[in-house]
Amino acid sequence: MRFISEEEVYLSEKKFSLLKNLPEEIKTIMLGCDTEFLHNKDEAVRVLKELSTLGKDVSIITKLSLNDNFIKELKEISNEMSKRYNFIVFSVSIPCCESSKKWEPKVPNVEKRVNTLKRVSEAGINSMVAIRPLIPNIHSHEIDKIIDLTNPYVFGYYSGPLYLKEFDDALLSKKESGDLKLNIEE
Known part of the structure; x- marks a missing residue:
């Protein structure tokens, strides 16, 4: 197993210079879609401050519980971005x-994540819920519960894929994967 260094995860000067040259058509920079961008909050704040100068919107997604100081810093960055007609979307x-x-x-x-979502929303930062990964055998009543718990704090929902190396990966038992009744071509 290869571990990724912080230098590879967070924004180096070379990577930032590449982002400065993004085409105008690219309007949003998405952070943490398949990683945990907020794992090192100090580095995350540094990167967000740099990105906030690029004239792009920034989308952040996390599963972590955030403290009030971090939310305050996020709000300050969001306020600076809004002066340039850009925004942060927090998911x-x-x-x-x-x-x-x-x-x-x-x-x-889940309770801690909903609490983070509530506090970020109350700070005035646009918030969403990512129902991701979209787990194949989750019952609809769980999706309904997510919506009930989070609806007051968000302006939308989105979903995303579940990546498995093999279909009968340990995430799903043989019975669970068989119950899905999917037609898999080999």
């Missing part, structure tokens, strides 16, 4: 509720 990933301990054993629980 929390919540793919399930009742089964979250099974699917996400090492991340903050």
Whole structure:
């Protein structure tokens, strides 16, 4: 297994210079879609401050619980960006509720993520919920519960894929994968 260094994850000067040359058609920079951008909050703030000068909107997604100081810094960056007619969209990933301990054993629980979402929203930062990854055997009542818990704090929802190396990956038992009744071409 290869571990990724912080230097590879966060923005180096070389990477930032590439971002400065993005075509005008690219309006949004998305952070943390398949990683945890906010793992090192100090580095995340540094990167956000740099990105806020590029004239692009910034989308952040996390599963982490955030403290009030970080939310305050995020709001300050958001305020600076809005002066240039750009914005931050903050998303929390919540793919399930009742089964979250099974699917996400090492991340903050749903209640903590909803609380973070609430506080970010109350700070005046546009917020969304990412129902991702979209887990194939999650019941619709769990999706309904996510919406019930988060609706007051968000302006929208989106979903995303679940990546498996093999279809019968350990995430799904043989019975669960068989219950999906999918036609898989080999």
